[in-house]
Amino acid sequence: MEKNKVTTREELKTYFETGEYPTQTQFAELIDSLRHKEDALSYKDIINIANRMEALDSGDIQCYIYDVGDQKFSIVMSSQDAEDQVIELKNSSNIKKLRVFGKVPFIFKAKEFPAGGLGVNEYYYLSCYMDSTFVSRMFGNNLPTVPDGLELGTLEGKDFFLNINKYSMDQQINIVNTSIKFDNKTDAVIQYKVQSSNWGNTYTFKDSVTDHYDIWDNLYFYYKADLQKIDRNIECKVYNEDNDQLLTTASLLAGKDNKEVWGDGEVKEIRNIRIECNYQ
Structure with missing residues (x-):
């Protein structure tokens, strides 16, 4: 196996299908894919666990996603010393604060912004504020969706607030x-x-x-x-x-x-x- 390459679950399962005889290397791949109880958690692991538990902490990413039904949106955070982190955002009645790992500056970009679930003359509204930079867009219906890779800004301090909500209009926007x-x-x-x-x-x-x-x-x-x-x-x-x-x-x-x-x-x-x- 190529160094640092992660073998997928689907591939690991093929090693043990009926009639197959796993090799020493394949057994090693299986063991390396598991977490041993003595393995220490990495900082990235801790952050991911904290985000799944929706742990609150001041000075981190603040997101307010509301009135969007079951739509899910995602953004990507990049930094020089860490892998890209995909952050999924979904409907919530409260502001959520998410931790990030790596060192500043952090670069944020849009990844996937669906535009379903809208009525006539309804749009989704995205606004993102960080370090005095404000990016905003409306999308859905006759307006194009937010493109993958749209730059939302570069964070060097601690000010970050992202909002997505539904916006009802009296007329079509062009x-x-x-x-x-x-x-x-x-x-x-x-x-x-x-x-x-x-x-x-x-x-x-x-x-x-x-x-x-x-x-x-x-x-x-x-x-x-x-x-x-x-x-x-x-x-x-x-x-x-x-x-x-x-x-x-x-x-x-x-x-x-x-x-x-x-x-x-x-x-x-x-x-x-x-x-x-x-x-x-």
Whole structure:
């Protein structure tokens, strides 16, 4: 057997079918697949047991899943020194706190988000908050489901809250797209994020395209940049790419670690945006 490869239960059973004669190696695989009473539990084992028992502990993942029937959702947590951990989420009347193993930073991504059990003009609503980053989506019915691998954020501190619930609307919701071109004319590392009602993305430094909703066709822009070693302020301006109209402005202050800096206003019903960041 390949080193560190786990032999499945189904394969182990085939070694002992009627008429078969298990080899020494196959017996060894069977023994290695079992837990001896003298074996110490790994940290991962302890965490998995704690989660199955729904053990409570402050400062861990807080999840509130309600009004979703028998639907089950799952997310994946990754860290550099541990295997990926799949966390399954299901209906609950209370906030559940789950422990995680590994060392920060933790990267969270969506894995499986079904969209059944919805009535007319009903949607599921996902919101995920961690370390000041807020990601949200509506899905189901005519809206696409949350794709596997959607990045929910990177956790370096202790703030993590995830919510999934059913959302009833008076009308159908449709997606609208706004293309965003990001032009950073400075030497600093600057990231931006876009947010609208019931929709939001993680921070990025790349061009992007929104998929927010037509009944809330207004966008807000946030920025972050560590300028503690930079002695010049930076100004980020949002323009309508089609006519160069200035829409919002945000100032990033020199000598500070700028986080969650908000542009002074909202952008309504505009399909092409350009963000320019330059030294003041």
